[in-house]
Amino acid sequence: MLLGAAAVLLLVLPFVTDAALGHGWVRILDFALLYVLLALGLNIVVGYAGLLDLGYVAFFAVGAYCYALLASPHFDLHWPLWALLPAGALLAASFGVLLGTPTLGLRGDYLAIVTLGFGEIIRIFLNNLNTxxxxxxxxxGVSLIDPLRIGPWSLGQVHHLGGLEIPIVVNIYFLFLVGVLLAIVLSRRLEHSRIGRAWAAIREDEVAAASMGLHTRNLKLLAFAMGASFGGLSGGLFAGFQGFVSPESFTLQESVMILCMVVLGGMGNIAGVVLGAVLLSVLPEALRAAGGLQQDLLGRVWVDPSNLRLLLFGLALVLMMLLRPEGLLPARARQRELHG
Amino acid sequence: MDTFLQQLINGITLGSIYALVALGYTMVYGILELINFAHGEVLMVGALVALTVIQGLTGWGWPAPLAVLVAVLAAMVVCMTLGLAIERVAYRPLRRAPKLAPLITAIGLSIVLQQVAALIWGRGYLSFPAVLPPVSVVWGGVIITAIQGAIIVLAALIMAGLLVLVQKTALGRAMRATAQNPAVAQLMGVNTDRIIAWTFVIGSGLAAVAGVMVAAYYGVGNYTMGFMLGLKAFTAAVLGGIGNLAGAMLGGLLLGVVEALGAGYIGDLTGDFFGSNYKDVFAFMVLIGVLVFHPNGLLGSRAREKV
Amino acid sequence: MVRGQASFLLEAAGIGKRFGGLRALNGVSLALQPDTITGLIGPNGAGKTTFFNVLTGIYRPDEGTLLFEGQPLPMGQPHEVAARGIARTFQNIRLFANMSVLENVMVGRHVRTRAGVLGALFQTGATRHEEDTILTRARELLDYVGIGTQGERIANTLSYGDQRRLEIARALATDPRLLALDEPAAGMNAAERARLGDLIRRIRTDGTAVLLIEHDVKWVMQLCDRISVLDYGECIAEGTPQAVQNDPKVIEAYLGVGAT
Incomplete structure (x- = not known):
C-alpha cells in the first residue's frame, strides 16, 4: 500500500514539478537522483567496508570522460550506451584496483590520503593532457557529447506519449530513477550476502576476520572496486545528461559533498544514504535562494552562497561525528558500533 | 650541470619547508595514529595571518625586519591556539571512537578552516610583501636568493631545536613515552592529555613558520594553499617513516629535491610529453611508490599490530 | 612417496620470534598428535600466546618451520592458515561485537563457501542454496556449543561465558582439523569450567584436535591428553600429564627452584 503510494508519487513527481516550478527544478531532481547513485556507491566503500575514500569524485570523472571521449566528435567516436556505461564502470573499477592494491593491505588511513591525492591528480591530468x-x-573540456540513447529512443529530445509531452529533463529523471532503484536492490543484496557479512566482519575486527579465513585485503579491494564502478557508471550518466564535461566538475568539494551525504544520512543504511543525498543536493538550491534573500534584506550578498554551502558541509561532518555519528537514519549495527 | 645544481638548491629550499610541515604530521601520528588532515590548513592560516600583520605594520611605517618578526610570532600564536582548539574540540572526544570518526572530522575541519579563511581573506591570491631585499649570491653559476638562504638556515635551526627538545627535555621524554605506549606512560605518571595537546601546539607552531616561508618564497598566499602542501608534507612523512622525526626531515628534503629535479627534467625525459605542470604529480607517485615497495618508510620500524 | 610421519598433526621446529631486543620465542619445537587435546602451559611471559599468533599466521616467525598434516603451513597469512584447517579463539574475546550471534558464526563459514559478488547481485539459485546451508550449519553449531536460543542477539550482549562459547562456534564453522583456544576458561567458575571441559572433549571425539592455553594447571591436567610446557620461549617438556607433572624441569620452571 505504502509502496504503491510511493511509486505513484515518484511517477507523477517530475510532471508536477515541471508544471509548478519549471524545467529547472526537474533538473535539480535529476541531479538529486544522480547524487543518490553516487552516494550509494560510496556507501559500499565507507558504510559497508568501513574504508574512507576521500577522492570518490575521481571515479566519477573517469566514467564521465570515458563516456565523453567515446561518444563525441572529439575523437569522432559514437559508441552505443550499452557499451559506454559498462566501459566507464569497468575503467573506474580498474583505477580503483590500481589504487587500492598497494594501500589496502596497510593501515586504513593510508587509503584516505591516497584517494585524496588521486582525486587531485586526476584533475591535473585532465587539465593537462591536451598537449x-x-x-x-x-x-x-569535451562538448557536444552524444545524448543518452536507449535503442531508437534518444533521451535528449522531447517525446510525446498520447497527449502527454515528456520534456528532456523528465526522460532523464526516469532513466536515473531506474538506475537508483536498481542500485538500491543491488546494494541490499550485497549487504545481506556472504560478501557483505565479510565486509561487516572486517569493519568490526580485522584481525579476527583474517583468522576466520577472510582474505581481508582482497575483500576490501572488492568493496573499493565496487564503489568505484558505481562512480564510473554515474559519471557516464552525467556526461550523457550534460552533453559537456570539464575538469572543473570534479573537485575535492564534490568528493566531500558525497561523503557528507553518506555520513549525514547514516553510513551503511540505504534509506539514510538516500535521504542524505536528496537533502544535500536540494539544500544548496535553498542556499542559493538565501543569497537572494541576503540581497533583498541586507542590500548586498554578505556571504557567498557557494562558500556558505561548503562551510556548512564541513561543519556538518564535524558535528555529526561528534554528536550523532550514526547519521540521521542509522544502520542498526553502526549505531551500536559508534555508541558501544 | 648548472640546471642540476640550481634545481638542487630550489629543491632543498622547498624540502626544508616540507620537512617542517611533515614534522607536524609525524608527531601527531606517532602519538595518536591519526592523520591530522587539518594540518595543511593550519599552515595556510599562519601564512595569511602573517601576511595581514606585515601589511598592517609596514603600512604604519614599521621597518620590514621588525614587522616580519612580529608577523611570524603572531602567526605562531594564532596557529598554536588553533592547533590546541582543533585537538580539544574535534579529536579528543573521539579518541575511543572507531577509526573512521576522527578521519571524517579531520576532513570536515579542514573544509571549515578553508571556507572561514575564504570569508576572511577572500578567494583571490594575496601578494606577500617582499620583505627581504631581492639580493642573491651567485656561486658557480648557481643563484641562491636571500629568501632561499633564510629559509634553509632557519628551517635547519628549528629542526635542530626540536630534536633537542624531544631528546633532552622532560617534555620530550614524556612525548616519546606517550608515543611508545600511552597507557603505560599514563601509569608512569605522564599526563598524556597534556602531552597530546603539546604535540599539536608544537606541530602547529612549525606549520605557522612553514606557512610564512612558503608565502614569502612564492610571494603569494591563498586560502587553498595548505591543501597540496599538506598532502606533500604527509607524503614526506610517509617517505621518511611515519612517526619518526628524523625520517620526516629526511623525507621532506628528499621529496623537495625529487620534485624540483623532476620538474626540471620531466620535459627532457618524456620527450616533452609531460611538462612541469605535472610537478604536483611527483609527490603522489612517490607516495604510491613508497607504499608499494617500502611501506615503513626509509627510517621507520615495522609497526606491530597489537593482538 | 607416502606422506611421512603422518602420526603428527602439527610439527613445529625451531620457531623463533623477536620483538626488538626481546626474544619471545627461542626455538620452539613441539608436535601435536591427531585426535588429542593438548594443553600448552607455562609461566606468564613464556611465549604461549606468541606461539599461537605465529601458528595462526598473525605473526611471521623470524625462524623455524611449521608442518600441518605433513605439509608446510604458510607463515604470516592468517586467512590461509584458516583455509588449511586451523581455527582459533582469542585470549581477550574478539567477536564481531555488533553483529548478531548467528551472523558471527555465518562469517566463520566464509572460508568453506564460494558465493561471490555476481551471485549476490543476481541472487542465483546456487547462491541462495549456499546461503541456506550456511544458515543451517550456523544454527547447528550454536546448538552444538549450547547457545542455540541466542542466535538473534547481538554478540556483545551475551554473558561472558556464552561469548567464549560463541567464539568456539565461530571457529568450528571453518571446519578446522585443529582448534586453538587461547585461555578458553579464563574468568569462569568451577561449574562453567566443567561444562566447557565437556564441550572440548566432545569436539575432540567428533574429530577435531584441540590445542589450548590455560593457567589452571589442575583443570588442564584433568582435561588434556598431552601437555607441552613453554618457558622462556622454549618448549621444555612434552608428554602425558603425569609425565610432565613429574618432570624436574617443569617443577623448576613453575616453582623457580634453583632460579636464585
Missing amino acids: PVNITNGPQ
Whole structure:
C-alpha cells in the first residue's frame, strides 16, 4: 500500500514539478537522483567496508570522460550506451584496483590520503593532457557529447506519449530513477550476502576476520572496486545528461559533498544514504535562494552562497561525528558500533 | 650541470619547508595514529595571518625586519591556539571512537578552516610583501636568493631545536613515552592529555613558520594553499617513516629535491610529453611508490599490530 | 612417496620470534598428535600466546618451520592458515561485537563457501542454496556449543561465558582439523569450567584436535591428553600429564627452584 503510494508519487513527481516550478527544478531532481547513485556507491566503500575514500569524485570523472571521449566528435567516436556505461564502470573499477592494491593491505588511513591525492591528480591530468597529443581537450573540456540513447529512443529530445509531452529533463529523471532503484536492490543484496557479512566482519575486527579465513585485503579491494564502478557508471550518466564535461566538475568539494551525504544520512543504511543525498543536493538550491534573500534584506550578498554551502558541509561532518555519528537514519549495527 | 645544481638548491629550499610541515604530521601520528588532515590548513592560516600583520605594520611605517618578526610570532600564536582548539574540540572526544570518526572530522575541519579563511581573506591570491631585499649570491653559476638562504638556515635551526627538545627535555621524554605506549606512560605518571595537546601546539607552531616561508618564497598566499602542501608534507612523512622525526626531515628534503629535479627534467625525459605542470604529480607517485615497495618508510620500524 | 610421519598433526621446529631486543620465542619445537587435546602451559611471559599468533599466521616467525598434516603451513597469512584447517579463539574475546550471534558464526563459514559478488547481485539459485546451508550449519553449531536460543542477539550482549562459547562456534564453522583456544576458561567458575571441559572433549571425539592455553594447571591436567610446557620461549617438556607433572624441569620452571 505504502509502496504503491510511493511509486505513484515518484511517477507523477517530475510532471508536477515541471508544471509548478519549471524545467529547472526537474533538473535539480535529476541531479538529486544522480547524487543518490553516487552516494550509494560510496556507501559500499565507507558504510559497508568501513574504508574512507576521500577522492570518490575521481571515479566519477573517469566514467564521465570515458563516456565523453567515446561518444563525441572529439575523437569522432559514437559508441552505443550499452557499451559506454559498462566501459566507464569497468575503467573506474580498474583505477580503483590500481589504487587500492598497494594501500589496502596497510593501515586504513593510508587509503584516505591516497584517494585524496588521486582525486587531485586526476584533475591535473585532465587539465593537462591536451598537449602535445590532445586527449582530454584540457581545461576547455569535451562538448557536444552524444545524448543518452536507449535503442531508437534518444533521451535528449522531447517525446510525446498520447497527449502527454515528456520534456528532456523528465526522460532523464526516469532513466536515473531506474538506475537508483536498481542500485538500491543491488546494494541490499550485497549487504545481506556472504560478501557483505565479510565486509561487516572486517569493519568490526580485522584481525579476527583474517583468522576466520577472510582474505581481508582482497575483500576490501572488492568493496573499493565496487564503489568505484558505481562512480564510473554515474559519471557516464552525467556526461550523457550534460552533453559537456570539464575538469572543473570534479573537485575535492564534490568528493566531500558525497561523503557528507553518506555520513549525514547514516553510513551503511540505504534509506539514510538516500535521504542524505536528496537533502544535500536540494539544500544548496535553498542556499542559493538565501543569497537572494541576503540581497533583498541586507542590500548586498554578505556571504557567498557557494562558500556558505561548503562551510556548512564541513561543519556538518564535524558535528555529526561528534554528536550523532550514526547519521540521521542509522544502520542498526553502526549505531551500536559508534555508541558501544 | 648548472640546471642540476640550481634545481638542487630550489629543491632543498622547498624540502626544508616540507620537512617542517611533515614534522607536524609525524608527531601527531606517532602519538595518536591519526592523520591530522587539518594540518595543511593550519599552515595556510599562519601564512595569511602573517601576511595581514606585515601589511598592517609596514603600512604604519614599521621597518620590514621588525614587522616580519612580529608577523611570524603572531602567526605562531594564532596557529598554536588553533592547533590546541582543533585537538580539544574535534579529536579528543573521539579518541575511543572507531577509526573512521576522527578521519571524517579531520576532513570536515579542514573544509571549515578553508571556507572561514575564504570569508576572511577572500578567494583571490594575496601578494606577500617582499620583505627581504631581492639580493642573491651567485656561486658557480648557481643563484641562491636571500629568501632561499633564510629559509634553509632557519628551517635547519628549528629542526635542530626540536630534536633537542624531544631528546633532552622532560617534555620530550614524556612525548616519546606517550608515543611508545600511552597507557603505560599514563601509569608512569605522564599526563598524556597534556602531552597530546603539546604535540599539536608544537606541530602547529612549525606549520605557522612553514606557512610564512612558503608565502614569502612564492610571494603569494591563498586560502587553498595548505591543501597540496599538506598532502606533500604527509607524503614526506610517509617517505621518511611515519612517526619518526628524523625520517620526516629526511623525507621532506628528499621529496623537495625529487620534485624540483623532476620538474626540471620531466620535459627532457618524456620527450616533452609531460611538462612541469605535472610537478604536483611527483609527490603522489612517490607516495604510491613508497607504499608499494617500502611501506615503513626509509627510517621507520615495522609497526606491530597489537593482538 | 607416502606422506611421512603422518602420526603428527602439527610439527613445529625451531620457531623463533623477536620483538626488538626481546626474544619471545627461542626455538620452539613441539608436535601435536591427531585426535588429542593438548594443553600448552607455562609461566606468564613464556611465549604461549606468541606461539599461537605465529601458528595462526598473525605473526611471521623470524625462524623455524611449521608442518600441518605433513605439509608446510604458510607463515604470516592468517586467512590461509584458516583455509588449511586451523581455527582459533582469542585470549581477550574478539567477536564481531555488533553483529548478531548467528551472523558471527555465518562469517566463520566464509572460508568453506564460494558465493561471490555476481551471485549476490543476481541472487542465483546456487547462491541462495549456499546461503541456506550456511544458515543451517550456523544454527547447528550454536546448538552444538549450547547457545542455540541466542542466535538473534547481538554478540556483545551475551554473558561472558556464552561469548567464549560463541567464539568456539565461530571457529568450528571453518571446519578446522585443529582448534586453538587461547585461555578458553579464563574468568569462569568451577561449574562453567566443567561444562566447557565437556564441550572440548566432545569436539575432540567428533574429530577435531584441540590445542589450548590455560593457567589452571589442575583443570588442564584433568582435561588434556598431552601437555607441552613453554618457558622462556622454549618448549621444555612434552608428554602425558603425569609425565610432565613429574618432570624436574617443569617443577623448576613453575616453582623457580634453583632460579636464585
